[in-house]
Amino acid sequence: MRLWILSASTGGGHDMRAYALADWWKSLGYDAEVYHPLENAFFGYRFGCNFYNFIQRKLPLLHFAYFNFLEYASLHRDPRKIVGSKIFESACHRFSPAGIVSMHAHLNHGFFQLSRRGAGKPPFFVIFCGELADGAGFSRHWVNPAVDLFASAYEEGCAAALSRSMPPEKCLVAGPLLRRPFHEPSPAFERRQYLIGLGLNPDLPVFLLGTGANGVNQHLSVVQALEKSSVSCQVVALCANNRQAFDCLQKKTFRSSLKVLPMKRIEAEEMVCLLRSADLLYGRPGAGLTTEAIVTGCPVIFDLSGGVMPQETNNLNFWRTHAKQLITCSRPQRLAGIIESCPSLPRLHIPLHSPPERLLNALQELAA
Numbered sequence: 001m002r003l004w005i006l007s008a009s010t011g012g013g014h015d016m017r018a019y020a021l022a023d024w025w026k027s028l029g030y031d032a033e034v035y036h037p038l039e040n041a042f043f044g045y046r047f048g049c050n051f052y053n054f055i056q057r058k059l060p061l062l063h064f065a066y067f068n069f070l071e072y073a074s075l076h077r078d079p080r081k082i083v084g085s086k087i088f089e090s091a092c093h094r095f096s097p098a099g100i101v102s103m104h105a106h107l108n109h110g111f112f113q114l115s116r117r118g119a120g121k122p123p124f125f126v127i128f129c130g131e132l133a134d135g136a137g138f139s140r141h142w143v144n145p146a147v148d149l150f151a152s153a154y155e156e157g158c159a160a161a162l163s164r165s166m167p168p169e170k171c172l173v174a175g176p177l178l179r180r181p182f183h184e185p186s187p188a189f190e191r192r193q194y195l196i197g198l199g200l201n202p203d204l205p206v207f208l209l210g211t212g213a214n215g216v217n218q219h220l221s222v223v224q225a226l227e228k229s230s231v232s233c234q235v236v237a238l239c240a241n242n243r244q245a246f247d248c249l250q251k252k253t254f255r256s257s258l259k260v261l262p263m264k265r266i267e268a269e270e271m272v273c274l275l276r277s278a279d280l281l282y283g284r285p286g287a288g289l290t291t292e293a294i295v296t297g298c299p300v301i302f303d304l305s306g307g308v309m310p311q312e313t314n315n316l317n318f319w320r321t322h323a324k325q326l327i328t329c330s331r332p333q334r335l336a337g338i339i340e341s342c343p344s345l346p347r348l349h350i351p352l353h354s355p356p357e358r359l360l361n362a363l364q365e366l367a368a
Contacts (some may be wrong), residue, residue, distance in 0.1 A: 004097035010052040061307025077109040089237030099124040105139040124366040134160035137310030174176035174359040178269035210283025221332035224242035227334035232257040297349030323348040
């Protein structure tokens with residue numbers, strides 16, 4: 001059974017979930033392919049994706065204007081108005097999937113109709129929504145009552161779809177869809193041994209600085225603030241593809257009570273270990289990173305530098321509902337003061353006990 005997974009490179013969460021599902025589907029002995037309709041169909045759509053990422057890096061608050069423009073422009077709801085539609089149809093016919101899973105809000109209407117053109121049995125169509133809850137950034141484009149199934153990680157995501165006219169019988173609370181190591185139990189994990197292996201002192205606090213897939217972070221400002229404070233800690237800075245931040249942190253000399261370990265792009269196994277070991281995660285409230293913190297129980301202070309994106313408000317709403325406390329920091333220079341003034345940092349732990357069986361089982365039933 002062939003599964004075609006539609007995604008877009010806006011942010012990093014869509015692709016993370018797309019490739020995670022492809023890996024899970026292949027583990028069942030089936031075939032899967034991740035495809036990016038927007039980037040492949042038309043250079044203008046590709047520019048829009050890059051512009052999204054540019055705003056995320058430079059001034060996230062501007063996303064309110066960009067998000068609302070896309071909400072009402074409805075560029076991809078009518079298949080007749082999609083530029084490069086023949087490219088998408090040709091790719092769909094080439095792969096000939098039994099089913100399609102969309103990971104992005106703007107692929108659920110016009111592209112859904114395009115996938116059903118042509119001879120033969122049309123593939124089933126499933127939407128997997130990564131938004132953790134309702135909010136100002138929950139796009140109306142997520143919901144299409146004509147598709148076969150709408151799945152979301154938690155009840156709040158399905159409730160948001162139901163309030164936008166998604167039929168209840170087509171909604172599935174599927175649980176988080178993460179990379180394989182997050183779903184696998186690790187009873188033998190030894191935090192102390194792991195930190196010593198990294199060259200860190202397990203008896204001192206470990207602060208993990210998260211980053212987006214596009215290298216969005218405030219690592220330099222955070223480390224400079226910690227350098228000026230009296231906080232004794234160790235910092236693991238995830239730099240992803242932000243080469244400038246990695247080189248700067250690697251070359252810089254810090255006071256004796258502040259150790260900084262920069263890392264480039266890491267695999268999921270390493271990320272799981274870091275989240276299980278860290279005393280604090282400081283990062284943007286994107287759906288991917290927030291979900292990873294939730295399933296590992298890592299304490300979080302959310303980075304809102306440059307303002308909050310509308311999509312991020314959904315995840316903050318979920319955290320606010322389920323956790324005892326929500327702490328945000330809009331200026332990295334204030335992080336040290338926040339840490340010093342907080343006797344305990346907020347955490348939310350909803351552990352995963354198994355692979356994403358609900359989603360996988362639902363896909364197999366639709367294929368059958």
